[in-house]
Amino acid sequence: MADYFNAQELHQMVEENRRVAHYGEVASYIPELQHADPERLGITVVPLNGKPITAGDCHLDFSLQSISKVISLMVALSDNGFERVFSKVGMEPSGEPFNSISKLETVENHIPLNPMINSGAIAVASLIKGESVDLKFEKVLEFIKKIAKNQGITINDKVYRSEMETGDRNRAVAYFMKSTGIIEGNVDEALDLYFRLCSISVTCHDLAQMAAFLANDGIVPGTHDQLIDVEIIKAVNTIMFTAGMYNESGESAMRTGIPAKSGVSGGILAVAPGKMGIGIIGPAINKKGNSIAGLRLLSNFSRRFGLHLL
Numbered sequence: 606m607a608d609y610f611n612a613q614e615l616h617q618m619v620e621e622n623r624r625v626a627h628y629g630e631v632a633s634y635i636p637e638l639q640h641a642d643p644e645r646l647g648i649t650v651v652p653l654n655g656k657p658i659t660a661g662d663c664h665l666d667f668s669l670q671s672i673s674k675v676i677s678l679m680v681a682l683s684d685n686g687f688e689r690v691f692s693k694v695g696m697e698p699s700g701e702p703f704n705s706i707s708k709l710e711t712v713e714n715h716i717p718l719n720p721m722i723n724s725g726a727i728a729v730a731s732l733i734k735g736e737s738v739d740l741k742f743e744k745v746l747e748f749i750k751k752i753a754k755n756q757g758i759t760i761n762d763k764v765y766r767s768e769m770e771t772g773d774r775n776r777a778v779a780y781f782m783k784s785t786g787i788i789e790g791n792v793d794e795a796l797d798l799y800f801r802l803c804s805i806s807v808t809c810h811d812l813a814q815m816a817a818f819l820a821n822d823g824i825v826p827g828t829h830d831q832l833i834d835v836e837i838i839k840a841v842n843t844i845m846f847t848a849g850m851y852n853e854s855g856e857s858a859m860r861t862g863i864p865a866k867s868g869v870s871g872g873i874l875a876v877a878p879g880k881m882g883i884g885i886i887g888p889a890i891n892k893k894g895n896s897i898a899g900l901r902l903l904s905n906f907s908r909r910f911g912l913h914l915l
């Protein structure tokens with residue numbers, strides 16, 4: 606893999622895609638996110654058999670945002686099994702924006718369409734087991750630290766406060782799901798856990814390590830620890846492939862050919878199964894909530910190195 610690609614070529618790809626950021630904007634609906642510099646773009650690649658390679662602005666910290674939905678799904682499936690989780694959330698792409706409410710009322714049994722949109726992720730958060738929100742959060746954070754191989758990962762309190770202050774649409778969705786029995790426990794605790802998980806601070810190196818774990822069937826590369834059952838990894842990768850980029854999931858699957866999950870802070874976690882994990886940051890996002898330069902960089906990278914699965 607060492608001469609498969611090199612840092613210089615990666616660097617060139619980043620520079621070629623940087624200008625695309627002008628067509629996007631930094632998210633502002635959560636005030637704390639709007640301080641990000643739209644011009645930034647960085648990528649880290651963690652091959653399963655080789656050393657990580659980085660190019661561009663990989664030192665940047667940013668919040669996980671919706672990428673945390675991938676992690677929550679792994680933990681909820683481990684805690685509850687497939688049957689229980691998929692009785693509360695579906696597995697179909699929504700074709701709707703990430704914060705959409707409308708379908709919740711009309712779909713059968715009011716089950717959110719998938720775990721990658723906000724409603725589905727809040728339902729998934731309500732299934733994570735633990736004695737208190739603090740303990741549930743600590744459990745998920747410890748898992749993230751392990752799979753990212755970084756004990757320094759922590760929550761960004763400013764982002765968390767900002768999420769709490771502006772999260773009324775998520776509250777509306779969660780209370781609706783409480784009324785329909787999708788959320789059975791304490792609705793405020795499910796929301797609090799969801800907000801906290803969105804506010805975890807990472808770099809694109811952390812994302813690439815987490816993606817490498819997903820590319821390696823649930824084993825942290827370089828160890829023999831099967832932390833998550835391989836069937837869960839397959840399910841999570843599949844759901845990312847069909848729904849990870851919201852109402853741009855079809856186009857993203859076509860252009861990049863690999864499972865990927867975005868967040869409004871501009872991060873993208875992408876998985877090339879059996880090959881590598883990829884982490885990207887590009888804070889300028891398009892109207893669908895995906896990093897505009899990041900997505901183009903990912904599709905160039907995938908094409909150049911033949912990662913398309915189909």
Ligand code: DON
Pocket residue numbers: 669670671672703704723768775803867868869870893894895
């Ligand atoms: O629920 C929210 O509004 C955010 N905390 C997460 C949304 C998000 O990242 C959507 N992504 N593109």
